Amino acid sequence: MSQKSSARSARPDDRRYTESHEWVKPDGDTVLVGITDFAINELCNGNEGDLVYCDLPEAGRALDQGETFGEIESVKAVSDLYAPVAGEVVETNAAIEDHLEILSKDPWNQGWLVRIRPNSKDLPKLMDAASYEQFLAEKKH
């Protein structure tokens, strides 16, 4: 793991998180977007073979914040993926569609899904790692 993790959190603190379990990580003038280990566990419960399809957008697509940018199917559930920021898709992770096991093995680095050029330099207010941990803890009750 190359990124720093906070002492309080098992999840990387170099990015922000949404309540729908996407993460967004600044990378130059773009951001990388993926889904969290929690989302992946909800879908496949530790069995990486349960992830069967992932549809990602073409480069060039404009997205509003919160808009569906893709879909992922595990054995038995199709779930939408939501854009954490508004912007233009400049790249998708081509490896994912054929190798969904990457998402289980490394959701934080190799498992990024899309690279977006945000419309605004100021990213929307999203949860940091500690807040996301707290959000997950409250979800359990």
Added chain:
Amino acid sequence: MEAWRLVVTWGADPAFNMGLDEALLEAEEAPPTLRLYSWSPDTLSLGYFQSLADVPGREQARALVRRITGGGAIHHVRELTFSIAARLDHPLYRGATRESYQRVHSALADALRAAGVDAVPRGATTLESDRSGTGMCFHASTPLDLAWDGRKGVGTAQRRRRGRVLHHGSIKIGGSALETGVATLPGGPTPAELGELVVAAFAARFELAFQRAVPEPAERVRARELGARYLDPDFVAAR
């Protein structure tokens, strides 16, 4: 007792059936809803990501749609079709997807026992109904699928969207030429008779009070708006 809505629409057309399910998935203000339905004409539904070419028997059904839920193709004939629309934080659906299947299937197994069969999760074994190359849901099985007499008899799949879930499923009553070798129910109950057992099982296991209702006017309008897409050749052949 938790209040649930029960929506029953027998013999509706395929576009309305699919459109209403999606409208119920969208209905954020609605109470948790169990819907029981059947199809006219008999219809083949493809799984959301399924390739049309992977279902060689598709022309044997009188209508063809693509679902928004995943999995394999289902021939909707001589079966009870159901859907559940609820929030993802509802106790039935909270947590791992797999656990939500276990909970829902436990109630379906209760209903099937009342119908005279010993329905149990398939587990690690394979089934006599497993076939390769048909693309049919009932010819493929996973450990959570309910089976009796060594054959798959219930197929269910979920769509999760914006904090809500649509859990769609079919319980086979009789066979179909497209679904040879699957489990069937003795005595051939009607979908309505089997539906009563399903409602009773959910009510008892999860302490639910069902209130039978027709879909809200806005839901019916939305069902027609959404339904057209399911028959659209571009959508059906999209994969």
